[in-house]
Structures are given as structure tokens and as C-alpha cells.
Amino acid sequence: MQYNILGKTNLKISVVGFGGIPIQRLNKEEAVKVVNYALEKGINFIDSARAYTVSESYIGQAIKNKRSQVVLASKGPRTDYQGFKKNIYESLAAFNTDYIDLYQVHNIKDKGTIDKIFGEGGAYSAFVEEKAKGTVKHFGLTCHKREVLQYAIDNFGNQIETIMFPYNIVETQGEELFANAKQKNIGVVVMKPLAGGNLTNINLAMRFCVTNPFVSVVIPGMASFEEIDGDINIATQPLTDKEKAECALTVEQLGNSFCRRCGYCAPCTVGIDIPTCFTFQNYLKNYSLSEWAYDRYNAMKVTAEKCIKCGECIKRCPYELDIIKKLEGVAKDFDNFNKSK
Ligand code: SF4
Ligand code: SF4
Known part of the structure; x- marks a missing residue:
């Protein structure tokens, strides 16, 4: 396993991290086994969210005797002081831990929200207060819109320690953003490396991401030993010309208008999944x-x-x-x- 430094957090993290969405569909015993298998294989970065129902509590159960070995990340949706503070304490309780290494504001939609987060009474002020108490160590943002994160980096780059953004063979719009983040020593966490399950050549998809020098960690969702083996069975050599041609073909086949299965469209008015x-x-x-x-x-x-x-x-x-x-x-x-x- 390759390990990178996560921007200005200075945390040493595995280049492949554990995306905590899919373990929601397991029961607790299965989830604990899967998380522990990932740790045995050298993964030390685990990401979850308030929104992922039982994910935080399953992860907390799995790491309860090895907390110090894990770089634990989570996220909350609230952008105001009170709400974000509440999110932090809910996550601490769900993980059953007394600190979280990286706490992120989840799925920011627009530039106005960025201003709110860093303004008076915003989420960032709650983070600063909690950091002083030691309950959270580092602060990050997650977002699906490049221009919103670029605005955040331009205006609040000194406060932001990590960004999380989708990146994969068919979604490369983050490349310039990642380079700009690197200039401010902001760690880059890549979500959706498999394009929501649309990419079937896992080795190629993962290598495409990890060989980008601006990427700190890639977090595919994991819910089985096989998925973990597939995700970590990667070389870190750059893609060959033949593999690049394969990527270009994939882009052509999938087009730019496919569902990434993020689930943000839910709930449907009539209950369609x-x-x-x-x-x-x-x-x-x-x-x-x-x-x-x-x-x-x-x-x-x-x-x-x-x-x-x-x-x-x-x-x-x-x-x-x-x-x-x-x-x-x-x-x-x-x-x-x-x-x-
Ligand atoms: S359709 Fe729903 S699941 Fe698919 S990308 Fe849009 S929000 Fe995400
Ligand atoms: S009924 Fe159709 S348009 Fe309305 S939320 Fe459901 S899928 Fe979307």
C-alpha cells in the first residue's frame, strides 16, 4: 500500500481509503468484519457521514480497540455554528469515540453556502471551537460542483485542509481544481472513482485516480472482502498508451450524462428508487x-x-x-x- 500526506493536516494516509456508504446494507457483524479486513490490508483512512444511517456506528464498533490506527473522517450537512456543532457531537456518539480526525461539511451546493460556512455564526467557527477542545482535528469540504470548491479555495484556502470531489475516467473536471488545491497544500480526497459502478475495469479505474499526483486518497465504497481486494490490488504505475485508449473508449461509451448513484435525488414523490x-x-x-x-x-x-x-x-x-x-x-x-x- 502506498501512503500519502493529506495536505496540511500532515496525516499519513493510505492512497486507497474506505468509503463508508455501502456498509449500510450489511448487518453489524458483517460490517465489522469488512472494516477490519480493510484495516488488515493496510487501509487506514475511513470516511463516513451523518447521512449514511448506521455507517458511523458500524465503523465505530469495528475500530473500538484500534482507534489510534485509523484516520477517521466524517461529515455533516449543517452549515451554521449550532447545527455543525450538533453534527460533530452526533458523529462522536455514533462512532463512540472522543475525537474525529477530519470533519467535513457535506455536499455544499453553492458559493453563498461557502460564505455562510466561513462567516460569523457559520460552521467553521464551530469547528475552531471544537478543535480547541480536541474533539475534531481537521476541517474539510465536500462538493460536486467544481466552481463552488474553486471559490472556496480562492477565498478561504488557508482555513480549508481538505476537499472531496468526484474524479474518475469519465469525470475529469476536477483536475485543475486539484492542482490549485495542491498549491495551497489542501489534501484531495477523491470520491466516485468507479463512477458509481459504471466502470467495470476496477484496476484501470483505480490506477487512473491514484496516479494523479494531486490526489491524496481515493475512497471507493466497500462492502465485501472481494471489493476490498479489487480496490487495493493496484499498481501505481502510470497508464500505458493502450490503457489510455481504453479510457477514451469508456468516455465515449458512457457519455457525460449518466447517473453516479449518489442518491441525492431521493426521496421521489411517488417512491421510485x-x-x-x-x-x-x-x-x-x-x-x-x-x-x-x-x-x-x-x-x-x-x-x-x-x-x-x-x-x-x-x-x-x-x-x-x-x-x-x-x-x-x-x-x-x-x-x-x-x-x-
Ligand atoms: S439521478 Fe439521483 S442518484 Fe443519479 S446522479 Fe442524479 S442525484 Fe445522483
Ligand atoms: S415522480 Fe418523477 S419527477 Fe417526481 S420525484 Fe419521482 S422521479 Fe422525480
């Missing part, structure tokens, strides 16, 4: 698993054709996908498949 609809459509069309995908899709409580086109989900999608149109495509693809049977 939007990202899962797109996942099954993917299986139907791309993975020779049509029958399996068809059965799974039809077992869903609410399928794509039930969309009432209210548009609420679109407002929440950080990638501004035309979800209504895409769901029409899902319904049409499954209908056509049914007719062809």
Missing part, C-alpha cells in the same frame, strides 16, 4: 444479464413508468440530469424487452 432503475437498465443493456435485470426491475415496489413528472428529484440532482426523460427511457427499454420475449 431512481438510481436503481438506472442500474437495472444498465444491466439490461450492457451486461448480458437481461432476464435477471428484467426480473429485478419488475420486483421493485414502484417502477419508472409511475413517475408523475413533478420535477422534485431534478432539483436535487447535483449533476442536473434530466431524470424524467431518463426514466422514460428506462420504462421504454423494459417494455421493449418484455415485448421481445
Whole structure:
């Protein structure tokens, strides 16, 4: 395992970190085993969030006798002093620990929110107070919009210790941002290295990220031993010309308008599990698993054709996908498949 220094935090972290979203679907015993397996394999950076339901408490359970070996990161959604302080204490309680190494403001949507965070009565003032008490050590931001993080770096780069942003073969819009972060010694945490499951060549996808010299740590979601083995089984050699050509082909095939399965569009007004609809459509069309995908899709409580086109989900999608149109495509693809049977 390669270890990097996480920007001005000076924390030494494994280049592959543990993304804590998927363990939500495990039970506690399974999750504890998975987290411990990751630690045995040399992973020491674990990231979770208030929003990931049981994730923080599962992780806390797994690391309770090895807290000092882990660089623990989490995030809260509140941007005001009181709210962020509350988030910090909720996370401390869920992890059952007395300190968190990195605490981040989660999924910032616009520049105005950045001003609020660093202004009077903002989240940053709560962090400073808690840092003095030792409950949190370092401060970071997570966001899906490049221009928002660039604004944050330009205006508050001295206070920001890390940024988290999506980066992968098909989402390279963060490259300049990462270089700018590096200039201010801000650590770069990469989320979505596998493009929400859309990239199937894991080795290539991970190497693409870890060989970027501006990236500190890459955090794929992990929920099984196999996934951990796949994610850490990476060389750190740069991509060959042949591999670069493979990346270019992937970009062409996936296009720029695909769902990253972040789940921010939820809840749907009528209960459609939007990202899962797109996942099954993917299986139907791309993975020779049509029958399996068809059965799974039809077992869903609410399928794509039930969309009432209210548009609420679109407002929440950080990638501004035309979800209504895409769901029409899902319904049409499954209908056509049914007719062809
Ligand atoms: S537009 Fe359709 S998918 Fe989106 S929230 Fe409304 S009903 Fe749900
Ligand atoms: S539709 Fe948008 S918000 Fe919903 S999961 Fe996909 S990328 Fe995320």
C-alpha cells in the first residue's frame, strides 16, 4: 500500500481509503468484519457521514480497540455554528469515540453556502471551537460542483485542509481544481472513482485516480472482502498508451450524462428508487444479464413508468440530469424487452 500526506493536516494516509456508504446494507457483524479486513490490508483512512444511517456506528464498533490506527473522517450537512456543532457531537456518539480526525461539511451546493460556512455564526467557527477542545482535528469540504470548491479555495484556502470531489475516467473536471488545491497544500480526497459502478475495469479505474499526483486518497465504497481486494490490488504505475485508449473508449461509451448513484435525488414523490432503475437498465443493456435485470426491475415496489413528472428529484440532482426523460427511457427499454420475449 502506498501512503500519502493529506495536505496540511500532515496525516499519513493510505492512497486507497474506505468509503463508508455501502456498509449500510450489511448487518453489524458483517460490517465489522469488512472494516477490519480493510484495516488488515493496510487501509487506514475511513470516511463516513451523518447521512449514511448506521455507517458511523458500524465503523465505530469495528475500530473500538484500534482507534489510534485509523484516520477517521466524517461529515455533516449543517452549515451554521449550532447545527455543525450538533453534527460533530452526533458523529462522536455514533462512532463512540472522543475525537474525529477530519470533519467535513457535506455536499455544499453553492458559493453563498461557502460564505455562510466561513462567516460569523457559520460552521467553521464551530469547528475552531471544537478543535480547541480536541474533539475534531481537521476541517474539510465536500462538493460536486467544481466552481463552488474553486471559490472556496480562492477565498478561504488557508482555513480549508481538505476537499472531496468526484474524479474518475469519465469525470475529469476536477483536475485543475486539484492542482490549485495542491498549491495551497489542501489534501484531495477523491470520491466516485468507479463512477458509481459504471466502470467495470476496477484496476484501470483505480490506477487512473491514484496516479494523479494531486490526489491524496481515493475512497471507493466497500462492502465485501472481494471489493476490498479489487480496490487495493493496484499498481501505481502510470497508464500505458493502450490503457489510455481504453479510457477514451469508456468516455465515449458512457457519455457525460449518466447517473453516479449518489442518491441525492431521493426521496421521489411517488417512491421510485431512481438510481436503481438506472442500474437495472444498465444491466439490461450492457451486461448480458437481461432476464435477471428484467426480473429485478419488475420486483421493485414502484417502477419508472409511475413517475408523475413533478420535477422534485431534478432539483436535487447535483449533476442536473434530466431524470424524467431518463426514466422514460428506462420504462421504454423494459417494455421493449418484455415485448421481445
Ligand atoms: S419527477 Fe418523477 S422521479 Fe422525480 S420525484 Fe417526481 S415522480 Fe419521482
Ligand atoms: S439521478 Fe442524479 S442525484 Fe439521483 S442518484 Fe443519479 S446522479 Fe445522483
